[in-house]
Amino acid sequence: MxxxxxxxxxxxxxxxxxxxxxxxxxxxxxxxxxxxxxxxxxxxxxxxxxxxxxxxxxxxxxxxxxxxxxxxxNKEAIAFELGDRLMHRWSESHGTALAAATQDLPLTQLLDAVLDPLIAFNYENPAFAVLMHGPDIPGRITQEFDTVHQGLLTRIEEIISGHLPGTSRAETARIAAMSFAVFKAGLDLILAHEGGERAAYVAELKSVMFRYLDPYLGEESPACAPGARIDTP
Amino acid sequence: MxxxxxxxxxxxxxxxxxxxxxxxxxxxxxxxxxxxxxxxxxxxxxxxxxxxxxxxxxxxxxxxxxxxxxxxxNKEAIAFELGDRLMHRWSESHGTALAAATQDLPLTQLLDAVLDPLIAFNYENPAFAVLMHGPDIPGRITQEFDTVHQGLLTRIEEIISGHLPGTSRAETARIAAMSFAVFKAGLDLILAHEGGERAAYVAELKSVMFRYLDPYLGEESPACAPGARIDTP
Amino acid sequence: MxxxxxxxxxxxxxxxxxxxxxxxxxxxxxxxxxxxxxxxxxxxxxxxxxxxxxxxxxxxxxxxxxxxxxxxxNKEAIAFELGDRLMHRWSESHGTALAAATQDLPLTQLLDAVLDPLIAFNYENPAFAVLMHGPDIPGRITQEFDTVHQGLLTRIEEIISGHLPGTSRAETARIAAMSFAVFKAGLDLILAHEGGERAAYVAELKSVMFRYLDPYLGEESPACAPGARIDTP
Amino acid sequence: MxxxxxxxxxxxxxxxxxxxxxxxxxxxxxxxxxxxxxxxxxxxxxxxxxxxxxxxxxxxxxxxxxxxxxxxxNKEAIAFELGDRLMHRWSESHGTALAAATQDLPLTQLLDAVLDPLIAFNYENPAFAVLMHGPDIPGRITQEFDTVHQGLLTRIEEIISGHLPGTSRAETARIAAMSFAVFKAGLDLILAHEGGERAAYVAELKSVMFRYLDPYLGEESPACAPGARIDTP
DNA sequence: GATGAATGAGGATTCATTCAT
DNA sequence: TATGAATGAATCCTCATTCAT
The missing domain is CATH 1.10.10.60 (Homeodomain-like)
Structure with missing residues (x-):
């Protein structure tokens, strides 16, 4: 600060x-x-x-x-503060609203509701992706990237644990971590492409995540992933 | 000379x-x-x-x-050569054998057959992950990382196009890219953990990939992903 | 900025x-x-x-x-800027004044008027000679030396073409280039000696240049080179 | 050695x-x-x-x-030996023969006899010019360049003292040094040009040297410099 | 607050030279 | 002899950081 x-x-x-x-x-x-x-x-x-x-x-x-x-x-503090502000900006513009709104949506719509704004936000704030990833070193998240990383992870964990009440803390954490990791991976692909290809990658990411998460939700949610709507910038 | x-x-x-x-x-x-x-x-x-x-x-x-x-x-050349050698090492020890062996496996076993050695290889050669990821900049793959990146991507594309004969080149490429991205993301998680947690992440990654890819295979493959065997180092 | x-x-x-x-x-x-x-x-x-x-x-x-x-x-830029400044210093202290003043002098006095200050300037700014010569490689003048080299050459060309109105552009250029080259060569000799020897070399350089240039001037100028006055630092 | x-x-x-x-x-x-x-x-x-x-x-x-x-x-020794060999090659092919033959020539022909082979030799052995000049530092001749420098200078001194019997040792040395310096300067110009321009520079150099040296020879030699024959490689 | 000057350690890279084989 | 491996100091240049104004 x-x-x-x-x-x-x-x-x-x-x-x-x-x-x-x-x-x-x-x-x-x-x-x-x-x-x-x-x-x-x-x-x-x-x-x-x-x-x-x-x-x-x-x-x-x-x-x-x-x-x-x-x-x-120092440089670290810049990244830290930038992450902090981007996280706040995200939270304020979408995050908190989302958390409430998505509570009862079926998975398809939940993914739309979460991913579309998040992707849009990353598109408008490309540094967000940089801060989500951290430096070169695979798997290591240093202090300056922790706010964004942990911040998003926590939100995802909340959403997931909201939808999977009967799951252990450890497994929820794992599913959240994997979901986040998959999202980041997909996001890179999305941001690396333009136009139709980008839209296709958005759909593909939604597919991955839908298919991954759907089984965890028991019978509540119909398997309609391939028809996920494509709404991209 | x-x-x-x-x-x-x-x-x-x-x-x-x-x-x-x-x-x-x-x-x-x-x-x-x-x-x-x-x-x-x-x-x-x-x-x-x-x-x-x-x-x-x-x-x-x-x-x-x-x-x-x-x-x-220069440094670039070191990374390039390191990538080259790791790719060769990988290809020779598993890669080519795999490609042939996996042709007719059901997806569960195909994932085991592909992912287990690949994860093990990354565990034994942690630099491989570094080279798969490239530098800091999300989405950008510079020359020195291309061998590993493109090398693996191509293999994955081959496997996938082998299993999805009736799919367009573009979609195969997209599925392969997404699969690879998801794998890299999951791998980081796996390598960042130890013992039981690592095993759990391996299973989780297999789940993600199974559920993602299974629908593409039509009716040929039974949906048994959650029971994927966990064989990790 | x-x-x-x-x-x-x-x-x-x-x-x-x-x-x-x-x-x-x-x-x-x-x-x-x-x-x-x-x-x-x-x-x-x-x-x-x-x-x-x-x-x-x-x-x-x-x-x-x-x-x-x-x-x-970089080093180049230092040499360039140094050359630039030395040329300006030269131009401002003597150069422009000279050009005007020497218009109608007989050759002997013109040489005195040009060479004496130039030699003195080189004595006071020994780096000027370094920049006139350029690097090791005979005949090649790299960018950073061009200001001084071309600057002086152009002045000499002007003076010479002023005195030889009926000569082709190419020949004027050649005479100027040769005069400059001879001057540089003589200057090195001058700067490498002290006291009486230096004075003698100054006289000698004036001789060379007088005898070289005199015939080009037609009958206007009597052959009095050997008696060139010696005025040196 | x-x-x-x-x-x-x-x-x-x-x-x-x-x-x-x-x-x-x-x-x-x-x-x-x-x-x-x-x-x-x-x-x-x-x-x-x-x-x-x-x-x-x-x-x-x-x-x-x-x-x-x-x-x-070391590097120095290479330059030294190279200079030595080039000097020997020069001496053996032209040098000694020249000294004898030029004893009684009129200046115009003496210059032709000396300069033409010397220029040709430099054209065929471009390193000779490098070694005649020495390193960057104006006026300073380091050890490794001394053989060529002093070697040629001595020959020139011999020729000149042969033609100017009644001149002091110091003045002979000075004239020789100046002649050599002028030659080197002109040579660079010559080697830096091609074809007709080169020939013109050769003629120009001969002019400079003729006009410079002629007055020292008393009445023996007619003033025919401008018509110096142009024989170039 | 704001500036631009200053730092000096550290980065990549080269080079004359030596040494084991 | 000849090799190519090895060296380490020296090169150019950058960077995070500090300081006087």
Whole structure:
């Protein structure tokens, strides 16, 4: 969490509106932070997280390296904050609404309801995918990627455990982890294609997930996966 | 390539092994190459490909940077060669045998026959997973990872098109790509766990893939995925 | 180029020097650049251009390698900029004045007027000679040396074509090229000697050039070369 | 002077023809040396002396670096030996003959007699020019270039002192040095051009030198420089 | 807050040279 | 002899980070 250096105010005694200044300061600071995070997102997407350099981010943001470090202590923190914000953005725009709304949907529609916005969100925020994946190292999720990773995983776990009440915690976790992993894998395929091919991959991902999850739901849900509707950006 | 001056041999008539000299020469080099590739594999696994440095690889191999560069022009080439060798190793030990053997198996056994050795191979050669994934950037596969990526993808495509004769080339490709992506995703999960959890993830991956692929096979194959045998290292 | 956020100035109405800030910033940078170029000049003279290393230049300038690279992308650029500045310095201090002044001088005095300052300038800026010559490879002038080389050559061509109106462009070019080459050759000899010997070499160079160029001038100029005055540093 | 490692012979006691073996050895060694020097010449011409690497020379010669160092202790020695051999080749093919023959020629013909073969020799042995010039550093001639430089200079001095009997040693040296410098400068121009332009530059160089030297010869030689015959390769 | 200058360790890569075979 | 493997210091250049202004 970037904390602009407030102690630098050699507090002049006659401040008339004690929080007027700080507010403006914070506003400016917020803009800077947003600017930097946007730049970071852009650079992460172009070069990947590991190869992204703070200097490149500052340059992309149109500020000096020093300015960047006034808001973030290091590269890690940038990724962390970016992940945090993207997660919040996701939660606020869709996430929480979804959780409630999907409670009683049949699987086909639940997948549509969850995947379509998530895919759209990734399309609009390509850095999200970068942060979902973490660095090069297969299977290892480092701190800066944990917010996004764990955040999404937890939501998925919630949804799944909501639909599979009679399942052990461990198995729910496993199914959630696998679902998430499959989603990420499919998402890469989707984002790597355009137009009709992309739509086809969206349908394919829904197929995989439907067929995977459907059997867990007992008899509640008819096997209609191949006809999953295709709604893609 | 400078050809060792063979004419300098005041040709004794009974030279028993005419290429003994060059062979021994290359033997040391071959060992070094193997050593360097092993070191590279190790470093790639520890730090990821992007963050891996040639100096680190040389250090890990116990040689000087200069030695590394006598065998490889750059990091890319190391990854490429490592991928090449791993692919060959895989093909020779299992790949070709598999392709033939799996032609007529029911899906459950086909998955066992394909996935178990592949998982085992990845367990024994963790760098394989690194090379399957490529660098940080989601969806982008650079040259040095192409051998492994395309190699495996092609095999999967072959198997799938063998089992789905009446499907368009494009759809086969899509199913293969999705299968491969799902496999990679599941593999990461598997390799990230140990013992019973790992076994459970193996079963889970087989479930995903079985349920995904089974419907494509028409009526030929009974839906017995949940009972898939778990055979893992 | 990141624009310093000027709007942050809670604009005092009477800002006297609105660009004072950026100027001071650049001032330090300018000094560094000058310092680096001076160091480069020194290193070029000591080791030659090809063998000069950027690290050695940075060391000579008393800064870290990174600092050097904040101002120059590579060695080439240093040589280029150094050449550029030396040419400007030359042009401003003597060059333009010369061109006008020498228009109607007899050859002896023209040579004095041109060569004496040029030799003095080379004595004071020994790197100039390095840049006039280019790297090791005889006859090849690479980009970074072109400014100085072509710059001087063009001036010489101008002077010569001014004095030989009835000569073809090609021949003027040839005479200029030869004159320049001879000058460079003589200059090396001059700079390699001291005191009386140097003076003698200066006279000798003037002789060569006078005798070479005099016949081209028709009958206008008496053959008084051997008596060329010797004015050297 | 490269001395092949002869002590390695674990001298078998029954050598029938004591110098038969060494001779063959030397023959091989000579061939190697020639091969290496040829390669060195080629590399020097392509990259310049300073940037030439011993590895590149070995590669060009088709031998291993170790072999190179069996014949030469370092890069310097290669340049030295190459210079030596080129000087000998020059002396034997033209040099000595010239010195005698040119004793009584008028200057025009003397220049033809000296310059034409010298230019031709440089055309056939482009490394000669590299060695005449030495490294990047203007005016400094290092050891490895001394043979060629001093060798040619001495010949020129001889010729000049032969034609100017009543001149001081110092002035002869100066005139010789200047003549040589001018020649080198002109030679670069000549070698940098082709066809008609080259011929024109040859003529131009002869003009420079004729006009420069003619006045020193008193009345013996008519002023016919502009009509100097053009004989070029 | 913001800047740009500065750092120095570290990265990739090369090179003259040596050594075991 | 000849080889090619090996070295390690030196090259160019980058980067995360700090600091004076």
């Amino acid at each position: 970037p904390e602009p250096n407030r102690s630098a105010n050699h507090a002049t005694p006659d401040t008339p509106a004690p929080e007027a200044r700080p507010v403006r300061r914070q506003a400016r600071g917020e803009r800077r932070i947003a600017q930097l995070l946007e730049a970071a997102a852009s650079v992460f997407c172009e070069t990947g997280y590991t190869a992204a350099s703070t200097n490149a981010i500052a340059r992309e943001a149109g500020v000096s390296p020093g300015t960047l470090y006034q808001y973030f202590p | 400078p050809e060792p001056n063979r004419s300098a041999n005041h040709a004794t008539p009974d030279t028993p092994a005419p290429e003994a000299r060059p062979v021994r020469r290359q033997a040391r080099g071959e060992r070094r190459i193997a050593q360097l590739l092993e070191a590279a594999a190790s470093v790639f696994c520890e730090t990821g490909y992007t963050a891996a440095s040639t100096n680190a690889i040389a250090r890990e191999a116990g040689v000087s940077p200069g030695t590394l560069y006598q065998y490889f022009p | 990141p624009e310093p956020n000027r709007s942050a100035n809670h604009a005092t109405p009477d800002t006297p020097a609105p660009e004072a800030r950026p100027v001071r910033r650049q001032a330090r940078g300018e000094r560094r650049i000058a310092q680096l170029l001076e160091a480069a000049a020194s290193v070029f003279c000591e080791t030659g251009y090809t063998a000069a290393s950027t690290n050695a230049i940075a060391r000579e300038a008393g800064v870290s390698p990174g600092t050097l690279y904040q101002y120059f992308p | 490269p001395e092949p490692n002869r002590s390695a012979n674990h001298a078998t006691p029954d050598t029938p023809a004591p110098e038969a073996r060494p001779v063959r050895r030397q023959a091989r060694g000579e061939r190697r040396i020639a091969q290496l020097l040829e390669a060195a010449a080629s590399v020097f011409c392509e990259t310049g002396y300073t940037a030439a690497s011993t590895n590149a020379i070995a590669r060009e010669a088709g031998v291993s670096p170790g072999t190179l160092y069996q014949y030469f202790p």
